[in-house]
Every structure is written in C-alpha cells, then in structure tokens.
Amino acid sequence: MFIDEMKIYVRAGRGGDGIVHWHHEKGKEFSGPDGGDGGKGANVFVRAVRDIYILAKYKHKKEFIAENGEAGKGKSMHGKNGEDLNIDLPIGAIITNLESGEKFELLEENQKIQLLKGGRGGLGNEYFKSSTNTTPKEWTPGKPGEEGNFFIELNLFADIGLIGLPNAGKSSLLNTLTHAQAKIGAYKFTSLDPNLGAFYGYIIADIPGLIEGASEGKGLGIKFLRHIKRTKMLAHLVSFENGEEMISVYKKIRKELEKYDPVKSLRDHGAGPSLTEKDELIILTKTDVTDEETIKKIIKEFKKLKKPIFTISLYDDASIKTFSDLLIKILKSHT
Numbered sequence: 351m352f353i354d355e356m357k358i359y360v361r362a363g364r365g366g367d368g369i370v371h372w373h374h375e376k377g378k379e380f381s382g383p384d385g386g387d388g389g390k391g392a393n394v395f396v397r398a399v400r401d402i403y404i405l406a407k408y409k410h411k412k413e414f415i416a417e418n419g420e421a422g423k424g425k426s427m428h429g430k431n432g433e434d435l436n437i438d439l440p441i442g443a444i445i446t447n448l449e450s451g452e453k454f455e456l457l458e459e460n461q462k463i464q465l466l467k468g469g470r471g472g473l474g475n476e477y478f479k480s481s482t483n484t485t486p487k488e489w490t491p492g493k494p495g496e497e498g499n500f501f502i503e504l505n506l507f508a509d510i511g512l513i514g515l516p517n518a519g520k521s522s523l524l525n526t527l528t529h530a531q532a533k534i535g536a537y538k539f540t541s542l543d544p545n546l547g548a549f550y551g552y553i554i555a556d557i558p559g560l561i562e563g564a565s566e567g568k569g570l571g572i573k574f575l576r577h578i579k580r581t582k583m584l585a586h587l588v589s590f591e592n593g594e595e596m597i598s599v600y601k602k603i604r605k606e607l608e609k610y611d612p613v614k615s616l617r618d619h620g621a622g623p624s625l626t627e628k629d630e631l632i633i634l635t636k637t638d639v640t641d642e643e644t645i646k647k648i649i650k651e652f653k654k655l656k657k658p659i660f661t662i663s664l665y666d667d668a669s670i671k672t673f674s675d676l677l678i679k680i681l682k683s684h685t
C-alpha cells in the first residue's frame with residue numbers, strides 16, 4: 351500500500367529532574383550535598399531514507415515519543431540523556447509544523463533535520479552549594495521537551511524519467527522493472543498522468559508521451575515535464591516501429607525538451623540543469639519488430655550522439671536483464 355500523506359504527533363524527551371542527595375563517607379555522618387543534575391531529554395529528527403513505502407509502516411503509529419532524560423544520581427552523577435529519536439521518512443517528504451506553519455523538506459538520502467528539542471535536565475542540590483548555603487535542599491525539575499503536530503506529505507521526485515513518443519513502450523518498461531501497474535495500450539496517449547515505480551529504492555517516473563509541437567500544447571503538451579525537472583537522468587525511449595525515422599523522432603523530442611526550461615527560481619531551488627543538459631540514456635525498444643540488420647544500422651546512427659545506448663524487447667528477457675543490471679549501477683553512481 352502506498353500512503354503519501356499523514357498527520358503525526360511528536361514529542362521530544364523531558365529533561366530528568368535534579369535530585370537532593372547527601373554525600374556519605376565512612377565515619378562521617380554528613381559531608382555535603384552531591385545530588386546530580388538530570389539528563390537531557392531526547393531531541394527528535396527526521397531522516398531521509400530511500401523507501402517510498404515507509405509511511406505505510408506508520409499507519410498504526412501516529413505518535414512518536416522520544417526518551418526522557420533520567421533523574422540525577424548521588425555522588426554528583428548526571429542522569430543519562432535520552433537517546434535522540436530519528437523518524438525515517440522518504441526522500442521528498444515535506445514536513446509542516448501544524449502549530450507554527452514552519453516547513454521542512456527532505457531532499458537527499460540520510461539528510462537529517464531537527465524537528466524538536468528535548469528539555470534540559472534539572473539541577474541537583476550540589477549545584478546550589480555555596481559558602482552561605484552548605485546544606486542546600488533545592489533542586490529543579492527537568493524541562494518538558496517540545497511537542498507538536500506535524501503534517502507529512504510526499505513530493506516524490508524521480509531518480510530517472512522515461513520519456514518518448516506515445517507508444518514507445520515507456521509504461522511497459524516501467525511495469526517490467528517495478529511493481530507499478532501502469533495502463534498499457536496499443537494506441538497513443540494511453541498514459542494521461544505520470545506513473546511512478548520503485549526500482550531497488552530508486553524512483554522511476556513514466557512521463558506521458560510527447561509529440562512534435564508539445565511545447566505549443568500539441569497532444570498532452572509538456573506540463574508533465576515539471577515532474578522530471580528535478581530528476582538527474584532521463585531515459586529516452588524510441589521504438590523500432592519508427593524504422594528509418596528513429597533518429598529524427600529522437601531529435602524532434604529533444605527540441606521539445608529544449609523549449610521547456612524550468613523557471614529560473616525553480617532552478618535555484620534544486621531544479622538542477624535544464625532538461626537537455628541532464629544525463630540521458632537512449633533505449634531503443636521493440637527490437638522484436640525488426641531485423642538484426644536494421645538494428646545494427648540504427649545503433650550506428652545513434653552512436654554519433656555519444657550517449658549510452660540500450661536495445662530492449664519485452665519479449666527478450668535477456669535484454670531486459672542486461673538493461674536492468676546496468677541501470678542499477680548507473681543509478682548508484684549518480685546518487
């Protein structure tokens with residue numbers, strides 16, 4: 351099950367209390383205060399992990415309570431600090447503090463953001479010892495930790511975006527590599543929205559088909575390209591059904607990408623390079639509809655582009671396996 355938003359209550363740890371305690375020494379009835387300070391309450395962090403399904407694991411756990419600090423001890427000993435609580439959330443999670451309205455966004459793996467501060471520990475009676483007060487009975491309680499209600503929503507962004515003409519086989523490839531169940535059809539514009547799938551923790555986005563003139567609104571237009579403005583890499587699919595036209599089909603789609611330039615302010619906020627500057631893999635699909643000779647000839651043309659080229663067919667398991675193995679390596683080296 352996929353959950354992309356939820357509300358949670360979070361509380362940082364309370365500081366431990368300071369204590370009143372008296373030093374004991376053999377032969378001496380009383381030798382001064384030695385009550386220690388309380389430990390610090392645990393802080394709460396959110397931490398980005400590569401798991402888009404993790405929110406589903408919290409379905410029945412809506413409260414996150416961090417450890418309290420322990421009370422101080424005799425012999426001037428500090429209470430133990432509470433151990434910080436890390437709440438794992440998917441990369442792309444936006445966390446809003448519902449009381450203050452403050453927003454945080456997790457953008458990369460292992461990124462940690464502090465949500466709440468634990469309370470300070472109280473003071474033990476030793477702290478109050480002075481020349482005028484040699485038998486202090488004062489102590490202070492630990493401070494409560496911060497608490498709050500938070501709204502979490504996922505703004506998933508893909509690690510790789512599949513683009514190409516309608517019918518190129520984008521959704522079919524997504525379904526083959528991931529558990530996605532995108533609609534497949536032998537007609538144009540089967541996909542009307544992007545589809546997402548998780549591939550070894552990486553997110554693949556299947557973008558609805560693009561056609562010449564998309565940047566002027568033809569077909570479904572290019573509005574969906576915003577979903578891949580933050581991806582590091584594109585996979586451009588061109589089907590052998592296009593025969594001799596394959597390279598020109600490829601170039602036409604590149605022209606449309608060129609015309610989509612993320613607004614500059616978005617670029618400054620992590621949108622990354624423009625679409626044509628991103629790394630691109632070329633995937634020549636449906637090798638089963640053509641012959642060896644044509645495949646060789648077309649590959650030769652595409653090689654001039656000096657980009658990684660793959661040939662696949664859904665009916666050739668080995669081609670899918672080779673592609674999938676290399677894709678894992680490529681994705682790993684990109685993050």
Ligand SMILES: Nc1nc2c(ncn2[C@@H]2O[C@H](COP(=O)(O)OP(=O)(O)OP(=O)(O)O)[C@@H](O)[C@H]2O)c(=O)[nH]1
Binds near residue numbers: 535538662664665
């Ligand atoms: N022969 C053959 N057909 C394929 C292959 N891959 C996909 N197809 C077929 O090609 C058609 C289009 O596939 P889709 O995956 O829906 O194509 P798409 O690129 O997502 O198309 P849009 O959503 O319209 O942009 C379907 O009928 C698929 O069954 C392949 O390797 N070989």
Ligand SMILES: [Mg+2]
Binds near residue numbers: 520522533559
């Ligand atoms: Mg599709």
